[in-house]
Amino acid sequence: METVLFYLFAALTLASGLMVITRRNPVASALYLVLCFFGLAGIYVLMDAYFLAAIQIAVYAGAIMVLFLFVIMLLRLEPTELPSFMNSWSKRLYVAVTLVLGGVFLGLDLMRTVNTGADSALTGEAGAIADRLFNRYLLPFEVTALLLLVAIVGAVVMARRESPKPTASMEEV
């Protein structure tokens, strides 16, 4: 039963991921992304990581994707502005390479002899996760705080309207 469910969720994730990058309409892409996140959340549940699954849905599928959709709609991107996906053999090349990569991983996985040695205690409720975050993984956790700060500063810089300066004259002579 679990195995069946796993493949179901995995297929859902992959398929919706594929849809995200092949849709010409950005709104459709965004919605498929939400679906993709749901698939992931399902896999988390299968691994008994209920808290993570909930967070995945609340934060990603909920908050972040809503923001995405807002932006897309505000920008009013017309569907025609994005080129269709499979429009040249070069893109097909990408697909081929991706498939090869997938195949290689499959092969490597099939050859796996030992089961994973990872500690599987990361299950269940928020307490366990909090304990990990604030004990064992304190250093990366704190550095992540800096990372978020940088992300904010970066976003501000990128979004800022540059003071109008003559640019044409500066370009390559």
Next chain:
Amino acid sequence: MTNWNVSLLAPEIVLSVCALLIMLLDPPLRRKRLAGFSESVALVGFLGALFLGLMRIGLPVDSSFGGFLIADALSTYLHILFAVIGLSVLIMSIPWLRRDGVRQTEFLVLLIFAVIGMMIMSCSAEMVTMFIGLELLSLPLYVLAGYLRNRERTIEASLKYFLLGAFASALLLMGIALQWGTYGTLHLSSVAPGSGAAPLSLPLAAAGFWLVVVGLGFKVSAVPFHFWTADVYEGSPTPVTALMSTGTKAAAMAVLLRLMSAGFAPAAIEWMPVLWWLAVLTMSVGNLMALVQANIKRMLAFSGIAHAGYLLLAICAGGTAGNAALLFYLAGYTVMNLGAFAIVGLLEGKGERFQSIYDYSGLAKRNPWLAAMMTIFLLSLAGIPATVGFMGKFFIFTETLKAGHIGLVVIALLNSLVSVYYYLRVIYLMYMKDEWGEKPVCRVPASVGILLAFTTLVTLWLGVAPNRLLDALMAAARIF
């Protein structure tokens, strides 16, 4: 009880505090026209970090945060190196910020955070912290690369760097996940043991290892993961390019070094042939491509790729002496590259107009001192004796030879033979050609002048008397 010795993070903390101070106090002070506040704070921050790094020399190996953080001679050395890099880039960027009238608050903050990221990478003992350090280094660089929002080229550079960088990070992260999945531990020094099997004998672990190598290879711009380098270096503001070509490369190289000479050293027989080919490809492609570049920043980008190849050679050499040679070369490469980019930054003029190597024609007449210093940096990059470049190559090549890779050394020698040509071409233009069109007179700010004098002296000094540094690096080269 876990050891939470925060003092090991002192340089990072000092820098973070400075960055926060700038962010908090700059806007109100700016209104009061208190110019120069942010620069001074950043300067104090880097000097403080440098001082704290220097203070740590000679202290015993220590670790903290449950072994996530390691303070050994290697991390001390790299902290010092990164503080110097940060300081130099700061000195280079101030005239540039003024010249092109760019907002400086965020620039300084991002610069500081990028340097913190490098430092975190250098002292992290396991992969999660290393990865977050890498991101902390990369994110500011993505933004800094596109800092000039009104110029197409820099936005393009930024976007390219961001997309490809994110791609590489994804690969790296997947590699880390596979490592975790197989071994259940991410400590760099003991990634392998866990399962009792020989490292890399498990297929998925091997795949994870190579994914990590690819992710780091992107940062050191090893071929074939180098394609972004030239475009991004060319498009980014010159001080940022200097930071990328020295700091990023050094940080990623250090992690690679920790990985290869600690956890995965027993598996050398597995990765050696691949690294062999990576080194050969990186050197050869870098040098051959540099031959045909007409833009000085692109040329230096490809030359940087070639130098990454020489550094990979040192990893192939392995052993304490090989590691010391790598660290020595890293110092030399940093110094000469910083100097070269400082001069490029001075000469390009407002709006970065003069970046063609032909703009260097007749520089010896216009600006004999700058030309002389540029000559020294270029000769050092080419590996001419009496410069640090020669000493560095000499150490790496002899160590590689001792390790028995004669073919590799021959190829490297041929490569450095080729490289002389394109470095020499710039010298040739500076000294033996007349000026190409009118150029504005280039005034050298005192701070940059000091930086250039310092880098020149170090380039020559380490070329003549490399002993003391190398001896000190032997301690840093013993990696646990």
Next chain:
Amino acid sequence: MDLYPLILAFPLIGLLINAVLGRRLGVRGSGAVASVAVLLSFVGAIQAFIKVRHLVALGDGEARLVVRLWEWIHVGGFSADLSLLFDPLSVVMILVVTGVGFLIHVYSIGYMSHDRDYARFFVYLNLFMLAMLLLVLGDNYLVLFVGWEGVGLCSYLLIGFWYDRMFTTKMSNAAAGKKAFIVNRVGDFGFLLALFLIFTNFHSLNFDTVFAAAAHHPAATGVMTAIGLLLLLGATGKSAQLPLFVWLPDAMAGPTPVSALIHAATMVTAGVYMVARSHILYALTPDVLTVVAWVGGLTAIFAATIACTQNDIKKVLAYSTVSQLGYMFLGLGCAAFGGGVFHVVTHAFFKALLFLGAGSVIHAMSDEQDIRRMGGLRHKLPLTFATFLIATLAIAGLPGFSGFFSKDEILAAAFSRQPALWGLGVVTAGLTSFYMFRLMFLTFFGKSRVEPERAAKLKESPPVMTVPLLILALLSIVGGLIGLPPVLGRHLLGGFLAPVFEGLHHIEGFGHAEHLSASKEWLLMGISTVAALGGFLLAWTRVHKVGDKEGLFAKSRNGFYRLLEDKYRVDEVYDLLIVRPLSKLARFCWRVVDELVIDLAVNFSGLGVRLGGELMRLFQNGRIQSYAFFMVLGLVMLLIRVLVQQG
């Protein structure tokens, strides 16, 4: 006061003064600073000579002084100190380098008086002296290599000194400099490889250690042979031997004093010095020594034939230099290491004199270098003529002059080792005499072919130029007396150098070379004298007699003559075989791999597509995807490798 430990300091101080103040000192002041610096070094060299001679005379232990400057590299099992080694070999070399160097510095004050860049010139000259002294005095291969690169750099800078002029119609001076540098790098590559091999096998680069180790525990024959051949490759680059001689004729683009100092008297003999220094390594591999001899002999005759057809006064001298260097290698190859060094000394005297004389002619002729437009100059330039004549007699090997003795020693050694090589040497001697007298007749004799406007300005050079000529002329006459053949007297130089080559006696097959009998010795001297006179007569009848007739310079229909005139077209062959393929490869990487494969293959349709929005345009410009594509391709290859290995 002992000046010899400071011998490196003087040129360094001189160049620093000139670099900072040069322009304010004026040409005389600047030149004086540079000259005095070299003079002080020369005094130091003389002091060192006196001390070392004293040690040699004592005859016990090793005749050498070592001055340790500082510990340079000291890592793990490897150490290289910057120590100066004054032994007979290096003392002879520095005497020549600083002595001739001083005269040429003085001469340059006059020669460069009209040049606005005199300060730069003297900086380079002093830098050269510094590097050359380092090369000769280093007590290990690494210091030697540093000096080796240093003189190469100076040579490059000085060849391209007048970078704004054209050397030939096809080649700028700067390009000539670049050619010299790049050709030399090929040699350096060999040299470096040799150093690596020496280091891996003997764990040191110090001369004493390496030679002792090599003599007692030689490495495998193949390795020793490789070391010898690679060192030889380095030497052929620096000393312009086959196959790397092509740069030297083009190096004549530099100012004439530079040609005299660097490209005739000193730098180009560095290869000879290096081989002589490594004599133990060569003695252990007799086959390689034979190769050295043949390279030298063939180069000698090869260059001499080219010299017979050249019409540029400096090019004739350049090919003559290549040819004489060939003699030196011939001597080394025949195990006459002392003889090779002897020829270095005498050659430095007369070739410097020839170049300075040529410089004096060129100076007087307002930069005309073509001997077809000279003639009859002996009346206008009497001093130059007289000294040039002496130098010609010396190089042609007329008895009594310096060149005779050194050449004779080499030929005698060749005769006892390999008569075929001796034959090459004698023919070359005849050719040398021919082309030198041809040059002499065309320049100084016959009717004047000088253009009228140049003829009006013809006058003898100032004393600052002619006095060095006179001193060198004196040395060219008597310089040979330091090395008389056994039948005539004592070989002073040989006796002085003997302690250096002591080690040879301990190597099998390298005992005392059997002396030729006196009658054979006389016979050989007679034959080479006849060859020299034959060359002179040939020049007399074929050049001087027909001198003024029309058609002397008309292109000969003879195919061989034209081949000679085109210098065997070696440059063209190299261009075709090496230069073009290399630049094509680089271009291939750029054009094909980068632009064609990446852009076209991957981004076939993407490029032209117009995309809306700046962000989207940048996002989709296609290159990023191709970059990512290649990253993934690399990754896939890595993973497939894992798959194959594990599977």
